[in-house]
Amino acid sequence: MTSPSAPRKPGFRDDIQGMRAIAVITVIAAHAGLPFLPGGYVGVDVFFVISGFLITQLLVTEAARTGRLSLPTFYARRARRILPAASVVLVLTVIASLIWMSVLEAIDLAKDALWSAVFAANIRFAHQGVDYFANEAAPSPVQHYWSLAVEEQFYLVWPLLVGLCFWWAAERHGRRAGALHALLVLVAAIATASLVWSMLRTDTAPQSAYFSTLTRAWELAVGAGVAIVVHSGRTLRGRVTNEVVAWGGLAAIAGACVAFDAGLAFPGYAALLPVLGTAAVLYSGARQNSRTTWAARMLSLAPMRAVGDWSYSLYLWHWPLLVIPVAALGRDLRTVEVLLMVALTFELGYFTHRFVETPFRTKRAWSRPRRTLVLYPVFLALVGSTAGAGWAWSDYRVSEHGDNPAISTAQFGIAEQGAEDLVRASVLAAQADLPVPSDLTPDLLDLLDDLPDVGDCLYEGGADWELCPRGDDDGTKTLVVVGDSHARAWVPAFDVIAERAGYRAFYLVKAQCTAAFVSPSEVFTGEPWPECDDFHDWTREQIEALDPDLLVVSSAAPITGLTDGDGRRLRSLDDISAALRVGLADMLETYQPLADRLVMLSDVPRLAVDPAVCLSTFGVGLADCTLAPDVTGTQMRELATGVATQVGVEEIDPAAWLCADGLCPTVVGSTIAYRDRGHISATRAAELAEPLGEALGIWSPEEPSEP
Template sequence: MSRSTPAQAAAAPVPAAVAAPGGERGGASGGAGGASGAAFGAPPRSEHRVRRDIQGLRAIAVALVLLYHLSPEALPGGYIGVDVFFVISGFLITGQLLREAETSGTVDLVRFWARRARRLLPAALLVLAVTLVSVWCFAPRGYLPEFLAQVAASAGYVQNWVLAAQSVDYMAAESQVSPVQHYWSLSVEEQFYIVWPLVAVLAVAVAARVTRLRFRLVFAGLIACVCVASLITSIVLTSAAPAQAYFVTTTRAWEFAAGGLLAWAATSRRAILDRLPVRVRSAAAWAGLAGIAAAALWFTDATPFPGAAALLPVIATLLIIAAQEPAGAAAPTRWLGAPSMQWLGDISYGAYLWHFPLIVLLPFALGRSAGVLGAMAVIGATILLAWGSKVWVEDPFRAELSRDWPDARALAITSAGMVVLLAGALVGVHPADQQVEAERDRVAVVLEDPDPCLGVSALDPQSGCEALPEQLPIPEPALAAVSPERCLSPRAGTAVEPCEYGADAARATHTIALVGDSHAEQWLPALVHRAEQQRWRVIVMAKASCPFTAAERDFASSPEAENVALRSDCAAWNDAVLQRLVDDPSIGTVMTAAKSTNRMVSGSGDWRAAAERGYAERWRELPPSVQRVLAIRDTPQMAERVLQCVSGHGTTAADACAVPMAEALGADPLADAAESLSTATPRSRTADATPVVDLVDMSEYFIVEDSCPPVIGGVLAFRDSHHVSWAYAEMLADPFADRISAVLRA
């Protein structure tokens, strides 16, 4: 499935998220965060009794999330802490609404929202403000625009929807997560706080109009409808589009509703929960704890989630809450109620807010991987900051500073703080974009007349460079994908969107069509660099994850429904590109490349053989006007999160993050098809014959002493684990163009 995985330093056995800034579960950039509000911290004693079991649950949930982000290998399902928090919120908030509506006959919306704002926004906005300043101080320039945009999305509590949109972005598959990505779950909670009291108001209105219906019955019916509809949505969307399903509110609402139904049952006059034997309730509580532990240990990033899998942590949490703090030596109440658990539960909101900015920004501030000591520092700083923000920000604002404010005033002031922070983040996006463009232009100037020992030049035995220079790479990893030229259609859709470069049709000595997936499009900087000089007309037709082939692309890692749709789109796009080549007889050369691990549908099970046949068949189908096919061997495969490895190792990244040549250069069906046809066809083409096929192999420019380093001669060679960086592609322009020219002359 298309989902970001936890950050992992490629070559350092240290806590992953601290070794190098990395990702959360859920998307190009995904999240496994926590929750806010009622789910965090002790509720005011005036509202209802503080339950020690719920405080203990808060402590468990925030510990799961923190440990997961620091060491996902040790606790692969720790992200289920979010589900625990969501159920707690649904239980507590529904209970409050039930009490208020039955006592006063209505729900005071302004009062409800003002109470939530008093408790939640001061600490949340403080963390966002500190993060905003820290981003400007420590984050690489290339990440600034995205980080600032996500701070704005977090301040507006729409972060989950932003991440849901980005999670389907193919080009963001290995992108750097922002230090506020964890605010996605806070956004879900805030949206719940806005909608849930409106559901209660609707129940009050219906009960008032239909005299035979009681408020409790109407409210329970509405909650049940939300629960069933959202659970169905969660299961269906998790199967069809898991990356989106992880973040959107509609797939999570049932978890709040489940807690709400328990609150309704627990406060019913006919409630039997408190009349169950202690041993039964103790067994339920232990079963709940076992369920949470099982999910945290057995679930992984590959588990379809939330969907049906989320039933385990949700039901487990419900069992613990429903047990109602059973007494006795056999019950877990004493453990959940231990002072340390109560204290951690009390600061859980602050702990969740502070931990992820520390994890992401610490390596940037240090300029290297923080290691095990860094992980310990993150834990210590998280606890200290969480305690400090509760004592000096949360409690004073709620109990002293805003105590005498009218509800409308408290709501207006806290909302104004949101607006100010949101605007402050958005105002910085344009200057950040300008910084990115300026740095990219600076790197481009350096590459125009490179030092003899820089980049590709250092590989030349005649360069006089005795050893490759140890220096920080250019561009910085944050700019590796910020190419001056891009021409790539998204995975979904069938439209062919060509881009044209170089000489116009009247002056062109050759017209070349560059077609294929992103591994073809990655050579665009090299082609553009020389197209005008050589008087080539270059037409680019590229589509993400869709090679130019007659075989049927198999998106095996996607859910079945998405796989079928993407396969259909890719096939239709291929046919449309072929028709474009037929319609433009000026195109005499087709240049193509493809990711070597692109799977193809194969009845025999050998997808590589099917892929090789598919490439050859598509080339045979080219019109007679296409005389040549230039097939480019795929680039080496690096380790996942290679840019995080480079960021964490600085000047030693070339050695620390290198991959052995035998692992990096795997089998390539496209290259195999080109080699078989290049030896089996004549060197000129007639009608109904296969065009001349030549293999262009640039592998030697990625190999240094039997290994493939991510940094070559001080230049960052890759933008992720399998794409060439735009800077290195530009440095390869001359040798790349020389090989093309030799083929064209022949």
């Protein structure tokens, strides 16, 4: 099946369409999980270089021919190219989310779509990427719009700079010959600055660097530089030379696709391989006789040209088609299902190219800039109204309606004597398939923000850490809590305990940095994370200085990976377990003599589902969101218990306050017990101050609750 395309313009390069085909195929293959192309995401970098080349070629040709640039014409051309297909996919993706995704996921998608509509999706996703507590969230079905945002942000500025260079050359020299030289110097400066920033930022904040226009601008600038050099007439001579350069470039791209993986810090210096490879292919094909080379012939084959023609629509469709079914099914797609989604991607890509892209790009009615520029407000209105309506409808669906009562022990004839009894009642309510209580605490919309307050002591970044006293300012005893974000989750309970029992409390807790003396890999990249080792050293020094009456350690297993002494990443569960067993014992044996009393508060059972997603899925009951604990999490809890017993350290297991009869309800009474799969909510933690205080022996059950 082929699509009718507009006649090729003079100088049109079919080999570039072939490069577009390679770029989109590698991206789809990587996202579909093809095992031998884990680095296929570099296809986006190939797109950036091609885009920088073609757009700059267009701008320079116009400026050199007419002495000026028509910005309305340029942005009208971009509107015809980008907006129609982007709006169709965005609108249909928002509608699909309302049908097949949970309510909270649909609300998040509506927000993502609004950011995408103003070409700022990369800013939103960069901001979300720095949130450790959001790292388990499923990717947005429109996350791939970040690359469109990067391009459009670059092209807000680039035409102005090109026009300025030509104006400066004409004013200073009375001719436009010097403009290309000035433009090349400008491109070199932009590329150098952006590349240096990309390397620095990728090393210090890789999760946000990936989406940043500032760390990606050099890739577009490389394409722009090739276009300027080609326009000036400096091309390679000789078929053999062109052939070697072209195949070398293709080999570089292929090498990146095969050798890179999701754990690589990117873009940084690693992006040089696919970027320079793409530049080599573009440069080698610049001569008129370039199609005589075998590389150009291969890239210009009819199937490659067709896929290149459809590449934009294919790119837009592939990601939501791979993400939304996973959310709808609540599991990863099977191989056959992935193949069906890829096939549907090509079907929708073809139809979108033929019936949406092509008419807007070729019909005479859209050739006038003034008329075409209207597409921008129309696009905003269409996507904005759809996303706004979806957001409002989803917000209504998740808001409190009805009169379903909270779960109580009396419903099941249980005499409530402790926190365990309400948990048992909540499991029985789920087994009876009762509806979710109407009045949940915290509200579902606020669940992700239900984080414990640790004041100024988040302990992010490097070594300028300070102590933040909490609890009773006049307390004569000292409580220290050590661990990662799972220890932080208990802060609301420890605040109550410290205030009532007269303790000065110090929370030495750092997200992702497990209490065990091991070196976790950086959660977003898998790279070594020496900052955690530094925090261990600092924590040990503070404990020695504070001489605590009670020291509580609590943390989760670093299942994202560990780094051994040689800087090698440990990924398998067996390797992590072996290292963790040693690290836990080392930590407990080191801390035991530093405090009057050392207690290990075991990690909470890990859920197999995300509570927010489950509870906000239309039509679910308590039974749907009450499941057995995650198997891997259970193994890690048993490992920690074994180590504590071996070392002779007292242990408190909170499992009975959250689970009963092998099941963990996401709703206990009317409280949402977990804020995500592994962290209890701050609200539930505060409710557990009483049983935790009793388990610690700080007060007796008969002691009044109020100080």
